[in-house]
Each structure stands twice: as structure tokens, then as C-alpha cells.
Amino acid sequence: MAERLIWDYVYAYDPVPQQTPEFNKLHKYYENLHLERLTTTKCTKCEKISWPPRSVCPECMSDEMSWVDLPEEGSIIVVTVQESGAFPGFQAPLIFAMLQFGDIRFIGKLIDVELSQLAPGKKVRLKVETQYDGRVLPAFTLTGN
Amino acid sequence: MTRRVAAVAAGTSKKWGVYPGTYRDLISEAGKATFDSNPEIHPRDIQGFILASVFPERSIFQSHVATLAAETVGVTPTKIFQRVENMCGSGTIAIRTAYMAIASGLCDVVMVVGAEKMHTPQPVETYMNMLAGVDREYEGALGVTAPVQFALAAQAHMLKYGTTHEQLAQVSVKNHAHAVNNPYAHFPKSCTLEEVLSSKPVTTPFNILECSPISDGSAGMILMSEEKAREYTDKPVFILGTGQAASGFNYANVPSDLSDWTMLKQAAQDAYKMAGIGPNDIDVAEVHDCFSISEIIIMEELGFSEKGKGGEFVLQGRSDYGGDVVINPRGGLLGCGHPLGATGVAQGVEIFRQLRGEAGLRQVEGAEIGLGHNLSGVSEHHVLIYGRGDL
Numbered sequence: 305m306a307e308r309l310i311w312d313y314v315y316a317y318d319p320v321p322q323q324t325p326e327f328n329k330l331h332k333y334y335e336n337l338h339l340e341r342l343t344t345t346k347c348t349k350c351e352k353i354s355w356p357p358r359s360v361c362p363e364c365m366s367d368e369m370s371w372v373d374l375p376e377e378g379s380i381i382v383v384t385v386q387e388s389g390a391f392p393g394f395q396a397p398l399i400f401a402m403l404q405f406g407d408i409r410f411i412g413k414l415i416d417v418e419l420s421q422l423a424p425g426k427k428v429r430l431k432v433e434t435q436y437d438g439r440v441l442p443a444f445t446l447t448g449n
Numbered sequence: 450m451t452r453r454v455a456a457v458a459a460g461t462s463k464k465w466g467v468y469p470g471t472y473r474d475l476i477s478e479a480g481k482a483t484f485d486s487n488p489e490i491h492p493r494d495i496q497g498f499i500l501a502s503v504f505p506e507r508s509i510f511q512s513h514v515a516t517l518a519a520e521t522v523g524v525t526p527t528k529i530f531q532r533v534e535n536m537c538g539s540g541t542i543a544i545r546t547a548y549m550a551i552a553s554g555l556c557d558v559v560m561v562v563g564a565e566k567m568h569t570p571q572p573v574e575t576y577m578n579m580l581a582g583v584d585r586e587y588e589g590a591l592g593v594t595a596p597v598q599f600a601l602a603a604q605a606h607m608l609k610y611g612t613t614h615e616q617l618a619q620v621s622v623k624n625h626a627h628a629v630n631n632p633y634a635h636f637p638k639s640c641t642l643e644e645v646l647s648s649k650p651v652t653t654p655f656n657i658l659e660c661s662p663i664s665d666g667s668a669g670m671i672l673m674s675e676e677k678a679r680e681y682t683d684k685p686v687f688i689l690g691t692g693q694a695a696s697g698f699n700y701a702n703v704p705s706d707l708s709d710w711t712m713l714k715q716a717a718q719d720a721y722k723m724a725g726i727g728p729n730d731i732d733v734a735e736v737h738d739c740f741s742i743s744e745i746i747i748m749e750e751l752g753f754s755e756k757g758k759g760g761e762f763v764l765q766g767r768s769d770y771g772g773d774v775v776i777n778p779r780g781g782l783l784g785c786g787h788p789l790g791a792t793g794v795a796q797g798v799e800i801f802r803q804l805r806g807e808a809g810l811r812q813v814e815g816a817e818i819g820l821g822h823n824l825s826g827v828s829e830h831h832v833l834i835y836g837r838g839d840l
């Protein structure tokens with residue numbers, strides 16, 4: 305009979321990305337999050353700003369990228385409040401919104417907000433969430449909170 | 450020189466839902482149902498084999514599944530064999546791949562199977578596996594799920610076009626009612642508008658009856674060149690046109706706001722042009738109602754409804770029996786369930802049966818032209834148009 309394997313950590317069931325230089329060329333994104341900065345890549349040749357960050361420019365194929373800060377303030381385009389069916393490890397209610405930061409838009413997670421305050425057009429700012437093991441993920445809250 | 454291609458056999462596993470068997474058992478059932486639908490065809494006649502299956506690596510810990518599936522259904526492919534995977538749209542992509550192989554002259558006879566065993570002994574793992582289908586680094590890691598992505602599309606549509614929750618819920622009412630007449634449906638049970646609107650909240654605006662369930666299921670289809678098809682059946686169903694377009698894996702790169710599915714509009718236009726028809730010519734359509742909002746936007750982009758008026762279209766019964774076009778007669782993903790890789794193939798099976806007059810209680814009277822639509826996200830779409838062989 306095969307010995308039963310019991311591991312504390314199974315990579316295939318860890319939703320949080322690897323964030324260190326040995327596993328991720330774009331580790332600077334996470335290092336900047338640690339500094340409460342939301343950044344992405346800008347191509348040094350054609351100046352295209354991409355989201356998500358890139359290691360090669362999809363416009364001109366240059367691999368020389370610089371890091372730029374997104375605007376400090378963004379806004380909610382639309383928002384949804386998830387009350388059930390969250391992935392294992394996530395506590396409902398979860399709030400997700402399509403956010404606009406300058407020319408970039410993406411789905412962001414909102415934290416520390418009153419549900420009654422949520423509406424399209426409301427302004428948001430970065431509020432980093434640190435995971436149990438020190439890794440970081442971006443989250444957002446309403447400005448003024 | 451492309452050749453005409455026809456479906457000549459099609460079938461599904463007996464009952465979708467939580468399947469009491471293995472992945473191989475599930476594939477066996479689709480194989481049997483498909484060959485049983487046309488006793489003239491023997492597995493040794495099949496030259497090519499395409500499997501649509503999304504994440505057997507996670508759900509049953511098995512890669513290399515195209516050959517596994519071919520062996521399971523008794524097929525020894527000598528011209529082409531491969532698996533296709535592009536999340537929820539994989540089944541339609543498999544049929545398109547078979548179409549391309551035959552149209553190009555590479556081979557004459559191809560079998561397509563779609564199979565997904567999603568339920569695992571540990572339910573938490575089943576949910577976790579769905580994480581593989583969104584952008585894990587930048588969306589999934591935050592807890593973003595498919596219901597969240599489509600809920601944001603619903604919010605955008607409600608904001609821009611004034612679509613109401615009642616209109617969304619009516620899609621579920623219609624499709625659940627259709628599923629009652631489908632023996633393999635995961636949920637063959639009708640529900641009222643009130644029941645949909647008071648069912649468990651998932652993510653605003655969706656309640657649980659507006660979300661397609663996690664299901665096990667399988668389906669198969671055999672396609673042939675026109676010349677071969679005429680040897681095996683008097684009622685071939687031809688592929689008249691097809692289109693496909695994608696832009697935006699991460700939702701940051703969807704080319705429009707979430708309420709306008711421009712990639713679907715483009716895929717549909719290509720398919721209509723290839724078939725030489727327009728939306729008014731479609732009698733019956735199987736479309737990807739993964740969530741209630743999806744069917745509304747799909748009807749608009751396919752040209753059945755005016756843009757922004759999809760909600761009124763469904764509420765007025767124009768997408769039901771007796772209306773402009775019958776949408777999702779087998780019950781859709783909402784009523785049948787959504788075993789990822791199997792869904793697109795099963796949509797094709799339904800159109801095949803409808804155009805041959807073999808859909809029983811679900812039959813759309815006199816259906817001549819049908820459409821199948823699968824999506825892999827709000828901005829990734831796959832369209833097939835089928836026509837009766839005697840036209």
C-alpha cells in the first residue's frame with residue numbers, strides 16, 4: 305500500500321501568486337504593493353502602458369519595461385456584492401468592482417466599506433491586503449475611509 | 450477547396466448532474482449514445498477524434514485524455530486526434546476543429562466528444578478547481594469567480610439600458626421550463642419568477658436560480674464529408690457557417706464596456722456571412738446562458754433583439770415557443786447544467802435533433818436552420834450555424 309502523503313502546502317491549491325524574484329520576473333509589482341504603490345509596466349520604446357504588467361510589450365515586442373504608478377484615485381464603474389459561492393478560503397460578503405484608474409480598468413476587490421456607500425462613480429484608493437504568509441494582494445477602499 | 454461537412458450522429462450521457470461513475474464511464478455513455486443514434490456507423494469507420502475537456506488534470510488527475518477517450522469509445526484514429534480546451538466554449542471549438550479537418554480534405558469522418566467530470570469526493574476541491582478558469586494571478590487570487598465577472602456585466606447592462614432583475618429572472622423561468630422536457634437535464638424542474646427572485650442571493654444581481662450549476666456530463670457527435678454523409682444517413686445536418694473571436698482574457702482588456710459583447714457580434718457576423726443568412730432565418734438557437742444576463746446580451750449581439758432591448762424580448766415571449774426564435778429548447782446551461790467541455794457538443798446534439806424533427810416534446814415545429822453559441826468569457830465567443838440537409 306502506498307504511503308499516505310500529507311503536505312502542509314500544495315502549490316496547485318494556493319491561489320496567491322508567487323511574488324519573489326526566483327519565481328516571478330514581475331516581482332517589482334508586489335514589492336511596490338508592499339510600499340502601498342499600485343504600479344504597472346510602461347514600454348520604454350513605444351510608451352505603451354499595459355494591464356496586467358508585462359515582461360514583453362504586446363505592441364512593439366520590446367522587453368525593456370519601466371514601472372509607473374497608476375493614479376492615486378480611481379473610480380467605480382460597476383460593483384457587485386457576493387454573498388455566497390465564494391472560493392474556499394474567502395469570507396463572504398465579498399465586494400468586487402470594475403474600477404477605472406486613468407486609462408486602465410480592471411476588476412478590483414473592495415474592503416472596509418459600508419455597502420450603502422457603494423455606487424458607480426464613487427472614488428477609491430489602494431488598500432493593500434497582506435496575506436498570512438506576508439505575500440500581498442491589491443485591494444481598494446473608498447477615499448476618505 | 451473546402452468541402453461541405455455534415456453531422457450524421459449525435460447523443461449525450463443519460464443524466465447530467467452528480468455522476469455516479471468515473472470519467473471513463475461518462476465518456477462511454479456519450480460514445481454509446483452517439484453510435485446508437487446511427488447504427489450504420491461502426492467505431493472502425495472513424496478516422497479522426499477530437500475531445501473537449503477542460504480540467505481533467507485537476508478533477509480526475511489525468512492528462513493525455515484524447516487518446517484515453519478514443520480508446521474508451523472504441524475508436525483508433527488514423528488521421529487526426531487531439532484534445533481542445535478553452536474553458537466553457539471547448540465543445541463548440543471541438544466541433545469547429547472537426548469541421549476544419551473534414552472541410553480541408555484531411556479526412557472524411559471525425560468523432561467529437563465533450564466530457565467533464567467536475568464533482569469530486571471533496572466538494573471544496575470542486576469549487577477550487579473553477580479557479581483555474583479565471584486569470585488566477587490578477588483576478589482569481591482576489592477571489593473573483595465567474596459569477597462575479599458576469600454580475601459586473603449585468604450591472605453594466607442594467608445601468609446602461611435599464612434592464613431589470615425581473616427581465617433577467619425571466620430567462621431562468623423560460624429555460625427551467627424547457628428543461629422539464631429534457632430527460633438528461635440536471636434540473637428538470639420549472640420555477641416561477643417569484644421563486645427565481647427569492648432564491649438564495651449569490652452576487653448582486655444574481656440569485657442561485659440565475660447561475661448555471663456545476664455538473665458532470667458528456668456528449669458526442671460524428672461529422673462527415675457530404676459524400677460520406679449521404680452513405681450513412683438520409684437526414685444529414687450541415688454546418689453552414691461558423692465564426693469565432695476573442696479579445697480580453699483579463700477583464701482589463703475587454704474592448705468595450707461589459708454590456709456590449711463586441712466579439713460576439715463579430716463572430717456572429719462572420720458566421721451569418723459564411724452561411725449566407727441573417728438572424729431572421731434562425732428557427733432555433735442553443736446559446737450560452739451561463740447566467741441569466743448572458744442570454745439577454747447574446748440575443749442582442751446575435752441580432753435577434755434590438756441592442757439594449759433583450760430584457761423586453763424575453764419578457765414578451767419572443768425567445769420562446771411561438772415567438773420569433775426558440776432559444777435554449779433543451780433548457781440551456783441553467784436547466785441542463787454546465788459540464789464545461791460537454792456543453793457545446795450537447796448544444797450541437799440538440800440542434801441536430803431539432804433539424805431532423807427528433808426532439809420529441811421539445812420539437813420546434815418545422816425547424817430548418819439552427820444556431821449554436823458557446824462562450825469562454827464575456828469577450829470570447831464561438832458560433833456555429835446548422836442547416837437541414839434537404840434544403
Ligand SMILES: [Zn+2]
Pocket residue numbers: 347348349350351352361362363364365366
Ligand atoms: Zn512597446
